[in-house]
Amino acid sequence: MSGVAASRVAAIIPAAGLGVRFGAEQPKAFFELAGLSLLTRSALALSAHAQVIIVAVPADHLATAAQELDSVDSEVHIVIGGATRQDSVAAAMSVVPQDIDFVLVHDAARPLVPSNVIVDVIKELTAGSQAVIPVLPVVDTIKRVDNNGDVVETVDRNSLRRVQTPQGFTKALLVEAFADPTHVATDEAGLVERLGVPVRTVLGSERAFKITTPDDVDFALSLLGEA
DSSP states (O other), X not given: OOOSSSSOEEEEEEOOOOOGGGTOSSOGGGOEETTEEHHHHHHHHHHTTOSEXXXXXXXXXXXXXXXXXXXXXXXXXXXXXXXXHHHHHHHHHTTOOTTOOEEEEOOTTOTTOOHHHHHHHHHHHHTTOSEEXXXXXXXXXXXXXXXXXXXXXXXXXXXXXXXXXXXEXXXXXHHHHTXXXXXXXXXXXXXXXXXXXXXXXXXXXXXXOOOOSHHHHHHHHHHTTOO
């Protein structure tokens, strides 16, 4: 395992979601992609840079998760996830070791995230940023529509970005962001934004796309040379 600095890093992987849009009979994180589950691939990618891996899974998948993570060369903790991503991350936060400096939160459904994206997030944290997220520019024309599906306006895409993971934070900031469970957001950066803390961006990667539908599996396999 190699890191970019002496700081201690923990990576949280919320993997308790059922993946309804994916259509699998098991939680999406346990879907096998070319011989390895999405969870295993994501954990292996993060373990090259994080000393601690914390995974949140459904209660009835604890043993399966332990088997999936047996090959991960980091300190591994497995917790029971919640009904939402935010609940799962909160559960994982409760077991982050005291000596951790930075916490990364990564979607299990982004198993092909390149190492350089993870490194760039950690580098920005090491340089002094409290919150860092990988992003990509929006290349399609964006329209705002009303409830009837009619176009209201064309949105200027120049300031818009697609957000990926891992999202990185100082441990202290993430603890503060999760202190009030009544604050709800679709990602951790959203919780941090409520605190008024700047969120730094780094360039993401098309390889860090999120596997959401069966078509995404075909694309992932093509990247792995298995298609």
